[in-house]
Amino acid sequence: METDCESDFFSQDETDDENEYYDSKDFVYEEEQPNDRYYCPQPLVPEGVENNISGALQFAENFFLRYGNVVPNFYIGSLKDAIDEVFIETDDVKLKPLIIYLHHDKSVCSNVFCSQVLCSELVVAVLNRNFVIWGWDMTTKSNRSRLLETMECYLNASCLQHLNRVMKSSVDHFPLMLFVTRDHRTGDTVLDLIVGNCSQEEAMTKLVDCLR
Template sequence: MLGKRKNNLKIAGRPSGGTPRKSRRVELLARKGLMPSDPKDDEQATTHFKREFRSRFGPNCPKFLIGSLENAVWCAGGRHLEDEKLLAIYLHHDGSVNGDRFSIQLLCSEMAVDIFSRDYMVFGWDFTDETNRQRFLTSAATILDRSTIYDVSRAHKDRYPMLLIVRCRNSRCRVQKRFEGNTTRGDFIETLTLEADYAQQERKVTRENESQRAIRQSILDLQKAEYEESLRADREKEKQRLEKETELKRISDCGVRIGNLKMENRKQDKDKLKYRKMLPKEPTSSKQSKKLRFRKPTGDGYLMRSFSPANKLQDILNFTASEGFPQSKYRILALCPSREISSMTPTRPLSAFGLAQQETLIIEEK
């Protein structure tokens, strides 16, 4: 199989006519690389790389990704852990004496292609042209570690091709292994397999850890929900307790007010009865009696009673008190002339106050 692939290589053979064969180094220097110089974008560069690589080394080769290095990292990282694969970054250099051997015997061997298709994403780039080399280094500066970037940028061309095995997870990349041009086939296949197995074991451990973390988080969420439910129930109980206490206090205060009001009403009724007993009899004759009309402070009507001119001012005060308007809280005003008669001498007779035969007096709250 290997001999059959060599027939497809663009390696100069012995020319007809007996012309001496060109040296291997001269042939390598004549090559222009697998990429055009200064391509329009990464997609054009990687498309050209993939096409030229297949043309030179045959169709049985790794499936190179198209696009930028950032896109290759995203594809290898996967959206979920189950989709994650290792990223193999193949760096080619046509000036290296190891280029064809590495590509044919290692990279494109049936075992390697099978491993790549199962466990790896493969990204290729050509370092033959300086512009393309700098373009890759600039892009890789934000993805690969400084040590790798430094070593790759200063490596002699005969150390190429290089294959970087990179683990990508959550936009973070770690270089696991680096192959160089002088790597043997046995070491290459064995290391590719070991790295894939190691990555698979890491993913398994990560899945188990994530599963355990999910279980712990589920327990924490359940405990939190139970705590919040308990807290809500306690708050509801406290709210109900406070509402009950408030209602009981309101009822108690209402009872106290009702009790006080009843006591006040009983006292008022007792006082009214006392003042009624102190009132003189109304005169039967209307010729000399004074018919007095008292306007209530509540505005709901008048009180009417007749008094004898010989009755005292105190009798008027006792009458208004018997109707619920005691002198301690109310005063009595006369209109013509305007004066407060309740403040005058209560033992004086009514005839001394110049009240008319029919007089309207005002009961006013103090």
């Protein structure tokens, strides 16, 4: 059943060759217009952060300070480390799906989504028990560029195409939660995504479906 937050990004015809290499110049981001109606706090990942590991740590710490005690256990480490943890099998570790959480403070949906959906006790319990979740702040141009360059190195063109579709449309699709899996034949695949206007019920449905 299609929900209010159901994205049409997965139903669009693929006009590009999925094996084509994508780099950061392929991403077109909607230009941000000044908007005094919405208060924009300091970014969760400060500009000029030393590296992705430091950025992920500051993201987790600042997210906790902003949204309270009931928050997801964001992975502390680089995106590469998070990918290795969920995609490299070992005999004694059960693999969990990877969620890449992308925040944007200039989206009108950010505060409501974080406080009422992402940080609800039910959603947090499911995330912490069943997923590895890695977070990044896309609010500033420098942090967007850093993440896109990183994703080019460790995720394939199919994943980047899905992200590009969102970024071509509107900043108000953020926050985003991308469910990423790896298939031995097709490589990295975005199974689904949650966009910023999802309700708690809709988000829970997608989380449960991803685990089936």
